[in-house]
Amino acid sequence: MTQTNADQIAYWNGDVGRRWAAQQTRLDAMLSPLSEAALRAAAAKPGEHVLDIGCGCGDTSIKLAETVTATGRVLGADISAPMLALAKKRASAPNIAFSEADAASHRFEPHAFDLLFSRFGVMFFANPDEAFANMRQALKQTGRVAFVCWRDWRENEWVRVPIMAVRPHVPPQPQLGPEDPGPFAFADPARIRRIMASGGFDAITLKPFDAQVEIGNTLDDAVAYLQEFGPISRALTDASPAQKQQAAAALREALTPHAKTTPIKLGAAVWLVTARA
Numbered sequence: 001m002t003q004t005n006a007d008q009i010a011y012w013n014g015d016v017g018r019r020w021a022a023q024q025t026r027l028d029a030m031l032s033p034l035s036e037a038a039l040r041a042a043a044a045k046p047g048e049h050v051l052d053i054g055c056g057c058g059d060t061s062i063k064l065a066e067t068v069t070a071t072g073r074v075l076g077a078d079i080s081a082p083m084l085a086l087a088k089k090r091a092s093a094p095n096i097a098f099s100e101a102d103a104a105s106h107r108f109e110p111h112a113f114d115l116l117f118s119r120f121g122v123m124f125f126a127n128p129d130e131a132f133a134n135m136r137q138a139l140k141q142t143g144r145v146a147f148v149c150w151r152d153w154r155e156n157e158w159v160r161v162p163i164m165a166v167r168p169h170v171p172p173q174p175q176l177g178p179e180d181p182g183p184f185a186f187a188d189p190a191r192i193r194r195i196m197a198s199g200g201f202d203a204i205t206l207k208p209f210d211a212q213v214e215i216g217n218t219l220d221d222a223v224a225y226l227q228e229f230g231p232i233s234r235a236l237t238d239a240s241p242a243q244k245q246q247a248a249a250a251l252r253e254a255l256t257p258h259a260k261t262t263p264i265k266l267g268a269a270v271w272l273v274t275a276r277a
């Protein structure tokens with residue numbers, strides 16, 4: 001399957017972007033242990049200038065703006081108008097700005113940033129080598145990168161358990177190649193290293209990080225939530241109403257053993273990636 005960034009721009013400006021904006025509070029809560037780990041790895045300091053790539057609804061941009069204080073600044077860049085609209089509404093600090101920009105090709109202010117940060121926003125480039133080379137131009141010579149991306153979907157219980165449950169009930173899914181843009185495009189550590197090195201970065205480090213993430217307060221809640229966004233919603237896109245009903249029943253059954261305590265949590269597995277410009 002070949003894709004261009006135009007496909008991703010359409011994707012994140014359509015139903016998916018609107019659903020992310022609608023679920024922002026829950027998504028931020030779910031991602032918070034992973035976010036905190038990524039922000040720790042980034043170690044932003046007062047006075048620094050930060051570029052938050054694929055900033056979405058602005059959660060990490062807002063946190064970074066607090067950390068860099070009024071002497072620093074944060075620019076959140078994203079291609080999704082509905083997600084950026086919410087980000088702008090949420091962020092009131094004077095040291096934060098947002099830009100609707102394709103990070104792969106946008107001409108950011110050259111050598112202006114100390115830190116390039118991303119929470120799950122760098123796996124969607126049609127040509128990641130070019131995208132990282134472009135983003136590096138925005139960093140000072142002393143600049144650094146810190147981002148978090150998903151490891152393989154099979155290592156992510158929050159994806160594996162629901163996907164294995166719904167798969168028998170939905171139409172066959174198009175097979176994404178391991179290098180096609182998508183949430184799991186950076187699962188392979190060798191690929192991340194190759195892309196970063198090709199983009200001109202060095203001192204590249206990858207640390208695996210695991211956490212339990214909240215997917216719902218009740219079984220009903222978790223079933224509804226997982227159908228709304230991410231890999232499960234993609235799998236349900238072309239399903240008939242009957243198939244959707246069967247998939248929801250299978251999802252509920254698969255989640256039942258995990259619902260003995262609330263909130264319901266499942267395992268998540270990510271890479272924390274850092275590098276120097």
Ligand SMILES: C[S@@+](CC[C@H](N)C(=O)[O-])C[C@H]1O[C@@H](n2cnc3c(N)ncnc32)[C@H](O)[C@@H]1O
Nearest residue numbers: 012054055056078079080102103119120121124
């Ligand atoms: C999985 S979401 C993560 C959003 C946000 N960082 C968060 O954690 O809530 C991926 C984000 O990357 C953005 N994105 C995808 N391709 C992009 C590109 N070429 N340039 C900038 N942003 C992009 C999407 O619009 C989306 O907001």
